[in-house]
Amino acid sequence: MAKAIAICNQKGGVGKSTTAVNVGSYLAIAGLKTLLIDLDPQGNATTAAGISRSGLEKDTYAVLVHQLPALEAIRKTSIDRLDLLPASLDLAGAETYLTSVENRETVLRQVVDPLRASYDFLLFDCPPSLGLLTVNALVAADSTLIPVQCEYLALEGLNTLMHAVNLIKQNLNPSLRVGGIVLTMTDFRANLSREVADEVKRFFKDLVFNTAIPRNIRLAESPSFGKPICLYDPDSTGALAYQLLTQEVISKEGSN
Ligand code: ATP
Ligand code: MG
Numbered sequence: 001m002a003k004a005i006a007i008c009n010q011k012g013g014v015g016k017s018t019t020a021v022n023v024g025s026y027l028a029i030a031g032l033k034t035l036l037i038d039l040d041p042q043g044n045a046t047t048a049a050g051i052s053r054s055g056l057e058k059d060t061y062a063v064l065v066h067q068l069p070a071l072e073a074i075r076k077t078s079i080d081r082l083d084l085l086p087a088s089l090d091l092a093g094a095e096t097y098l099t100s101v102e103n104r105e106t107v108l109r110q111v112v113d114p115l116r117a118s119y120d121f122l123l124f125d126c127p128p129s130l131g132l133l134t135v136n137a138l139v140a141a142d143s144t145l146i147p148v149q150c151e152y153l154a155l156e157g158l159n160t161l162m163h164a165v166n167l168i169k170q171n172l173n174p175s176l177r178v179g180g181i182v183l184t185m186t187d188f189r190a191n192l193s194r195e196v197a198d199e200v201k202r203f204f205k206d207l208v209f210n211t212a213i214p215r216n217i218r219l220a221e222s223p224s225f226g227k228p229i230c231l232y233d234p235d236s237t238g239a240l241a242y243q244l245l246t247q248e249v250i251s252k253e254g255s256n
Contacts, residue, residue, distance in 0.1 A: 002035070002119040003253045004112065005179060006141035011157050012128035015147040015184035017044040018219055019242075020125035023145070024049075025228035026246035028082035032120035035074065037112070038087035039137055040127040041094075046086040049077045050226035053088045061090040063111055064136075065097045070111050079228065083119075091133070098132040105172055108136035121253075130164050138168045143179030143253070148200055150186045150193040150212070155200065180252060182245060183212040211244040 007020045017040065024036040038045045038060055043053045062068035063085065075084050098104045112122055124137040138144065144165060148154050162178070169176045181204050187193045201208050213219075216238030222229050229239040 002116040002122045003143070004116070004122040004124070004141045005143050005145050005249075005253070006124045006126055006134075006137040007145045007147065008124075008126040008134055008137060008161070009146050009148065009157070010128055010130045010134070010161060011149075014149040015182075015213065016040075016128070017042075017048060017125050018223075019145065019147050019182060019184065019213070019245075020045045020123050021048040021223075021228050022219075022230070022239075022242040023246050023249060024082055024121075024123050025079050025230045026243050027121050027123075027250070028079050029230060030246065030250065031081070032250070033081045033083075033118070034121045034123065035083045035085065035115060035119045036077075036123045036125065037085040038125050039091070039108075039133045040087055040125055041089050041092040042127070043087045043089070043091075044223065045125040046084065046088075047226060048223035049082070049084050049086075049228065051075055051077070051084055051086050052226075053086065056086055056088040058086075059090065060085055060087045061094050064091075064094050064107055070115060078231065095131050095133060098136070104132055105135050105139050109140040109173075112140050130161070135164075135168065138165060138176060139173045141173070142175060143177045145179050145249070146181045147184045147213075148181055149184050150196045150200075152192065152196070154196045155203065158203075178207055180209050180249075181207050182209045185215045186212045187215045209245060209248050211241055211248055213241045213245065214238065216241075 058073035218233040218236035219238035222232035
């Protein structure tokens with residue numbers, strides 16, 4: 001039965017989609033069948049996984065709003081064992097739709113629970129907000145993976161996020177855990193990056209993964225080629241870091 005991980009942080013541009021696509025790829029390469037579910041209308045994970053968003057009709061929106069069977073929308077990617085439920089700009093309309101239905105927080109859970117038998121991991125790439133799409137991801141997930149960018153104000157918003165996770169745990173999804181915090185875009189030559197990393201570790205202790213993701217131009221380039229880093233530049237420092245992070249995710253989730 002699949003473990004479901006919501007990759008979330010309401011702060012924009014912290015590395016959620018980069019983490020979703022690259023951890024997803026390395027899970028698949030490690031032999032684990034993985035479904036990446038793009039929950040962001042920006043569709044960055046979709047593009048980065050090599051699927052074109054133009055003319056996309058069978059997408060997360062159709063599944064959540066028009067009850068299209070997920071199996072009809074799920075696509076194979078260029079990586080064996082990595083599948084994708086793609087998103088397009090239409091998904092922006094899903095927030096409004098969800099506010100109008102009674103089971104607004106559990107629509108995604110109902111869609112993904114039947115898929116758990118076919119996968120080892122489900123990864124949700126969340127949008128940069130704490131709106132209903134993110135709430136649906138947290139309700140459907142077993143754990144969260146929170147990327148934190150090593151920059152000024154990194155901790156800002158994390159308390160709000162933790163509060164939201166706790167509320168959902170108390171009210172809608174008792175089995176939800178904070179799976180871990182991953183420091184992203186680190187540059188330990190810079191004092192600020194080191195200070196922020198130390199501060200996050202002081203605050204969140206064991207929740208912080210040992211592996212930090214360095215700022216690496218190859219990671220930033222790869223989405224424009226529609227390739228995860230394992231295909232674009234498997235020897236880059238970014239690739240190595242995501243490989244190590246994935247190993248930590250596997251051992252952490254395996255022990256839960
Ligand atoms: P959003 O909140 O808009 O969905 P996000 O949290 O998903 O953003 P990403 O899209 O993964 O963040 O990353 C933001 C930008 O930073 C992208 O242009 C991405 O290519 C780049 N980026 C992400 N991680 C790294 C890294 N480790 N090194 C260099 N660039 C990175
Ligand atoms: Mg994103």
